[in-house]
Amino acid sequence: MTEEQKISVLSVDGLTKDYPGVRAVDNVTFSIQNSVVHCLVGENGAGKSTLVKMLTGALAPTAGAMTVNGKAYVPTSPQEARDGGIATLFQELHVVDELTVLENLTLGMEKSRFGFFVKSDLEDRVTQTLATIEPAIDPAARVSTLSVAQKQIVEIARAASSGANIIIMDEPTAALSEREVARLFTVIRRLRENNVTVIYISHKLDEIFELGDTVTVMRDGKHITTCPLSDVDGRAELIELMIGRTVFQSYSPRGKIGDKVVLKAEGLNTKLLKDVSFDIKEGEIIGFYGLVGAGKTEVARALFGADTFDGKVIFHGKPGGKTPKEAIAQGIALVPEERRTQGLFTSLTIRENVPVMNLPRVTQNGVFKAEDVRAAAEEFVTQLGIATSSIEKHTEKLSGGNQQKVVLAKCLFSQADLLLLDEPTRGVDVGAKTEIYEIIKDLANEGNAVAVFSSELEEVLGICDRVFLMFDGCLQEEIENGPNVDIAHILNVVTGGQDEDAR
């Protein structure tokens, strides 16, 4: 329009990513202008991470094209992405603690000849970059002496001095205190003044309004809108854009919940959790809903005795187990968050995975009753509908959904009467998801208590009788599930909004 119009530094055109059975990113088209803070928002599973992975070269798109700084951009590795002008600040930091700030900044960029470093202006350049964005950090300091926030800034400086003019930040404030967040924002604003475009991903909507110039909203893999944040009318409108009207509520009250309290947690405190108290009744499915990092997994692990904590857990009137072994003996079982690394013995067969949590049931004097082990495995394969040719199949060869069912089988075999399910359907296809929900409901109908820890709202509202909303380690609110649940309110609470704002 006018000469004032900023040039577009990044544009994606028809970008699509297919996984078997799922379209994670669906024909996304938008562009970002130079020197802005561009926010990327959407619910969990909206396709943000997949999009970012394509931008950083970690995933190859199924279809579509990207243009960066006016050139076609087809990265196949983070290194190529950086050469193309895109650097990423991941949640886990990639700094070397044992080196100084300066050494970290020049790491991998040193020029050498015959294995010896060649003196160049590199050091001066990076020192200057660091001074521009955060003069308080001494380049000679050892990185191990810095705080998490300062390390993050070192990494940002590294990205900026590597020549990247687009920096992607994925939930950069997750581990920071309020004051550190303010400092990070100052750094981000300085970057913007120095012609760097920041793509900022966060679930905390307040941060987005405070910092962002423009925003892209994604939902179910689709691009909903890209616009200046000044055009968005507050949190309420942004939340509405994020969720649309698509949350499908399939919850029907089961009406079989007993009165007997199975487990009571009082004032659980850990590094992350703050004074978490609740109870679970017989035959009840309760949900813990919150975003990544809200503390759901921490609650599950505390109840299971897997982590140490302050506070009290009373299970069936007795103090809860201090180790997973004791918890299992009392009748608590956990389906952990990461099934491959925490739940399954992937190199072993289904038959060998099923009995682990309740060995006395299939052994006599320490010797396995082979027939009982086989019968147990066969029974669960049939009961849970595990798709496999035989119980002798290695679990690493099963699909995600069937692997999850094997983990469930392990827990069911322990005959627990409280099941803790951490992200029970993550990475599971739609068919298996429905089957797992049916299994959970059947369990509760038989009088077991079930706690579901999930970052999928649809899942929590689909099966849970009561839902606890978590944000930043706190139980913010307890809601009874039912047809009148206010989804906008829920999303407001779990993104850190105050009650008044929602109205």
Place this chain on the structure above:
Amino acid sequence: MSSVTDTLPTRPTRSKMSDEGFISSLVAAVAISLFLIASLLVPNFFQWQNVVNLVTNNWAVIALGVGVSFLLVSGNFDLSVGGIVALSGVLSVWFAQSTEGANALSTGLGLPYGLAIACALLGALAIGALNALFVVRFGIPSIIVTLGTMMVARGIAQVITHGSQRNTNLPEAFGYLGNLSVFGTSIKFPVVLMGLLLVVAIFVERKMVFGRITYWIGANPEAATLSGIDRARHITKLYLFSAGIAGVVGILLASEYKSGFSNRGLLMEFDALVIALLGGVAIAGGFGSVIGMFFGAIILAVVTSAATGLVLSPDWQFILKAVAVFLAIVTQTWALARRNK
């Protein structure tokens, strides 16, 4: 024709051998082939007595291999067994030597033989407990811990023997166990013990909770803990088990030679490790079997004795061993990958 029956949903059968069974068979086949090849090259190699010798001459290393294999399956090393063999042997001699010797090396504590070997065994278990303490409580990598305790054990043995041997002033009973022949054959008592140990170990490994827990821990330590397995306790038991075997081996060897020698069992920890790896035990844990380890030992024994039979200079034996180890391990990796494709 067969394809029709193959695709029919039949009752799950155990038609497919487990990967461990497959590797063990492969190792056994290699051992037998090597024996046959050696028989072609070496005169008088193809004799029943020679087969017996291959096993009986290696009873000590095979016995140590049992403990080492279990620990490897659980994801841990035990390099201390050679040192423990020296320590327990020297201790049993020192405890049993009578109190009035002519010099320091011929003077012991004068304990009755039964008590002497019991105390020597306790000494061996103490090293095992030390391994467990550092690995389990302090979380130090087992390769470093057991490298250290290997030197501790041999060091103590060296101090007690003044770097030499103790072989005088021993009671009559001392040489009995190690030289006892059973069933009127040339087969000695220690070999029978090793055979029993193998049978028990195979049963424990395949059929017992103790054995399967070892595999679970090796396959995925975190999942094992979250499944209610007390990892610390189990690994402690494994180190005590391995040290106990090494202690008995040391006592029997001391009895056989009627001496306590601080250099006895030198490099045995590496031989035990090598035969376990030859036998298909995964260095990363979670996979392997005692049967495979046994045939691994046979492979090593065939190569060594064939080399001797070919009048190859002993200087070449290490290189031959190395070639056998590399070939065996490359073959296994290749065969397993091919099978699981």
